[in-house]
Amino acid sequence: MLRALIIGGGAMARTHAEIYRRLPAAAVVGVVDPDARGRRLAADLQVSYSESLSGVDWNAVDVAHVCVPTPWHRELVVEIAKQRKHILCEKPIARTLADAEAMIAACEQSDVRLMIGHCVRYFPEYVRAKELVDAGRIGRVAVARLFRGGSFPPSDTWRDWYANRNWSGGTSVDLMVHDFDFLRWVLGPVARVYAKSTYGESNRLELTLATLRFQSGAIAHVTGSWAHAGFGTRFELAGNLGLLEHDSFKAGTVFHEAAALPAREITQGVQVPGTHVHKSPYQLEIEDFLDAIVQDRPFSVTAHDALEALRIGLAVEQSALTGMPVDL
Amino acid sequence: MTRIGILSTAHMHAHSYLSAIETLQDVSVTGVYDEDTGRGRQFCAAHGVPFRGDMEALLDESDAVLIAATNADHRRCVERAAARGVAILCEKPIATSVADAAAMVQAAESAGAPFYMALPVRFVRAAAELRKFVRAGKIGRILAMTGTNHGYMPGGWFIDRAASGGGAVMDHTSHVADLMRWIVGSDVVEVYAEIAERVHNRGIDDCGILTLGFANGVFATLDPSWSRLKTYPTWGDVTLEVVGTTGVLALDAFAPRVHVYAEAEDGQATHRYDYYGDDMDLWMVDEFVRSVRSGQRSDTLATGLDGLRALEVTMAAYESAERGRPVAITPWQP
Numbered sequence: 001m002l003r004a005l006i007i008g009g010g011a012m013a014r015t016h017a018e019i020y021r022r023l024p025a026a027a028v029v030g031v032v033d034p035d036a037r038g039r040r041l042a043a044d045l046q047v048s049y050s051e052s053l054s055g056v057d058w059n060a061v062d063v064a065h066v067c068v069p070t071p072w073h074r075e076l077v078v079e080i081a082k083q084r085k086h087i088l089c090e091k092p093i094a095r096t097l098a099d100a101e102a103m104i105a106a107c108e109q110s111d112v113r114l115m116i117g118h119c120v121r122y123f124p125e126y127v128r129a130k131e132l133v134d135a136g137r138i139g140r141v142a143v144a145r146l147f148r149g150g151s152f153p154p155s156d157t158w159r160d161w162y163a164n165r166n167w168s169g170g171t172s173v174d175l176m177v178h179d180f181d182f183l184r185w186v187l188g189p190v191a192r193v194y195a196k197s198t199y200g201e202s203n204r205l206e207l208t209l210a211t212l213r214f215q216s217g218a219i220a221h222v223t224g225s226w227a228h229a230g231f232g233t234r235f236e237l238a239g240n241l242g243l244l245e246h247d248s249f250k251a252g253t254v255f256h257e258a259a260a261l262p263a264r265e266i267t268q269g270v271q272v273p274g275t276h277v278h279k280s281p282y283q284l285e286i287e288d289f290l291d292a293i294v295q296d297r298p299f300s301v302t303a304h305d306a307l308e309a310l311r312i313g314l315a316v317e318q319s320a321l322t323g324m325p326v327d328l
Numbered sequence: 329m330t331r332i333g334i335l336s337t338a339h340m341h342a343h344s345y346l347s348a349i350e351t352l353q354d355v356s357v358t359g360v361y362d363e364d365t366g367r368g369r370q371f372c373a374a375h376g377v378p379f380r381g382d383m384e385a386l387l388d389e390s391d392a393v394l395i396a397a398t399n400a401d402h403r404r405c406v407e408r409a410a411a412r413g414v415a416i417l418c419e420k421p422i423a424t425s426v427a428d429a430a431a432m433v434q435a436a437e438s439a440g441a442p443f444y445m446a447l448p449v450r451f452v453r454a455a456a457e458l459r460k461f462v463r464a465g466k467i468g469r470i471l472a473m474t475g476t477n478h479g480y481m482p483g484g485w486f487i488d489r490a491a492s493g494g495g496a497v498m499d500h501t502s503h504v505a506d507l508m509r510w511i512v513g514s515d516v517v518e519v520y521a522e523i524a525e526r527v528h529n530r531g532i533d534d535c536g537i538l539t540l541g542f543a544n545g546v547f548a549t550l551d552p553s554w555s556r557l558k559t560y561p562t563w564g565d566v567t568l569e570v571v572g573t574t575g576v577l578a579l580d581a582f583a584p585r586v587h588v589y590a591e592a593e594d595g596q597a598t599h600r601y602d603y604y605g606d607d608m609d610l611w612m613v614d615e616f617v618r619s620v621r622s623g624q625r626s627d628t629l630a631t632g633l634d635g636l637r638a639l640e641v642t643m644a645a646y647e648s649a650e651r652g653r654p655v656a657i658t659p660w661q662p
Contacts, residue, residue, distance in 0.1 A: 142526035143535045196547040209549045211537045219522045238555035
């Protein structure tokens with residue numbers, strides 16, 4: 001039985017923890033969080049609770065899930081690496097490149113596996129798009145358009161941390177990083193970015209429009225929104241031989257009872273997209289994490305991938321702040 | 329009876345403009361001039377209208393003209409029509425250089441000849457409703473817009489730089505740039521563009537993403553790509569999303585469609601969108617004819633100056649892509 005420690009008490013901590021209910025050979029053994037949310041999560045899961053890592057019995061833990069606000073990823077990962085436990089850390093990898101590099105170095109030094117929760121690589125529509133492009137169905141990709149958007153994260157998250165761009169990175173770093181990772185996966189390295197954002201707006205909304213130019217010559221337009229009402233994602237990839245498009249707002253389901261499900265699962269805190277398939281992308285992600293450790297094979301999405309996605313996100317943020325294109 | 333002439337059939341919209349005139353009351357086509365005699369005669373035979381090999385003769389017998397020439401030929405047509413005091417509705421883009429556009433606007437102004445642009449998206453009822461919504465403050469202060477005018481690669485003179493002035497960016501910036509200006513009531517002051525020739529390999533730009541900064545602080549992106557191939561169910565689209573402080577509005581001008589799943593002549597399975605929405609060309613020509621007939625300026629049609637402003641955005645985009653940085657627009661002043 002693989003034993004997992006959950007660090008955090010918010011929406012993502014709960015999402016990760018609940019996946020373990022479906023895994024026959026793994027279980028959550030404890031929750032670490034200084035906040036009352038964490039205590040409640042531990043109680044709900046009927047597992048041990050600790051306010052900090054110092055209260056953890058590491059002999060009883062095999063893997064750790066870091067599900068805390070971004071700026072705190074580094075110190076937790078570095079500490080857990082010292083305990084020689086493998087780590088699945090939520091995205092974005094960190095708030096700064098220096099933090100990300102330190103996390104990667106610490107894990108390498110301790111010979112510990114580090115995976116970052118770039119779950120979009122497990123969303124079937126994105127997986128299928130990648131497969132179709134690789135199979136040559138649309139030829140050489142010329143222009144991609146991606147949308148990821150919903151409303152501004154509610155204020156009842158821990159210290160309303162999303163609303164503090166110094167912490168969350170805003171839409172460029174927290175939200176669009178999913179699409180930057182996906183595009184890098186499909187289209188290769190990014191050469192430069194140019195972006196505009198509504199930073200500074202006080203109405204609890206944020207919208208970023210980013211243009212990416214790839215080393216290959218391809219172009220992508222990425223919209224990251226915390227200014228829309230209901231959460232959804234869209235993509236369109238246009239190539240010289242065809243085009244593929246997807247719209248989560250229109251991606252229906254064949255299951256009858258799904259008609260009664262809400263379009264999004266609102267857990268306490270951040271909206272987590274509703275799923276349309278048997279195994280949620282989060283389950284696929286966690287199963288892949290655990291399997292890769294057990295089989296001693298590489299992760300499908302590496303910490304290095306996460307670092308590069310962060311680099312793009314930070315460049316987009318910088319461009320939006322300076323009004324100038326940013327080379328990578 | 330209002331008498332309308334058509335100058336050139338180089339642009340395929342000549343067909344729909346002619347159909348529009350035939351639908352309207354109290355207006356007739358005096359004739360069609362075409363610099364390409366063979367093409368012109370074929371067009372006239374198909375539509376049963378007189379061919380005119382001499383533009384001056386056609387201008388003599390017309391109250392107004394619809395110009396469907398190549399982009400580079402717009403200037404010649406507009407200057408000749410203006411000189412005769414004939415009212416003008418000209419295809420977009422206005423011209424292939426801002427200098428040409430300025431000469432055209434000034435020529436029409438000096439002659440007192442009404443000069444309008446064929447930018448029909450203003451005549452999609454939904455676009456006008458969206459504009460009213462925005463102007464009434466229903467979504468608060470406007471922050472940003474995202475627009476697309478995707479299309480297929482039209483071939484022919486469109487990909488001959490001497491006649492077109494450019495590819496997709498030249499062809500498909502005007503509609504959305506004009507729509508955006510019309511909706512927010514502000515001009516574009518800065519453009520950044522990524523442009524590529526990557527879809528079609530025809531030696532001219534066929535895709536890109538423009539980022540526009542407006543004088544009033546609104547920012548927008550615009551996608552003019554010829555990214556629809558013959559396998560896509562329709563020629564393209566015109567979409568616009570407007571994000572305000574209290575809401576979002578989205579326009580999909582060609583959304584009214586029936587999906588048709590049927591075999592083509594060669595037995596191949598096809599899926600096509602069959603559009604049944606507003607005939608925007610008809611409403612636009614109707615407004616033009618009304619304006620000509622009444623002698624009153626139209627306040628809904630895009631003017632020659634609007635066309636010039638759209639071209640300034642286009643040219644700034646090309647310059648930005650060349651320089652690799654945002655380009656400030658120095659607006660031409662009459």
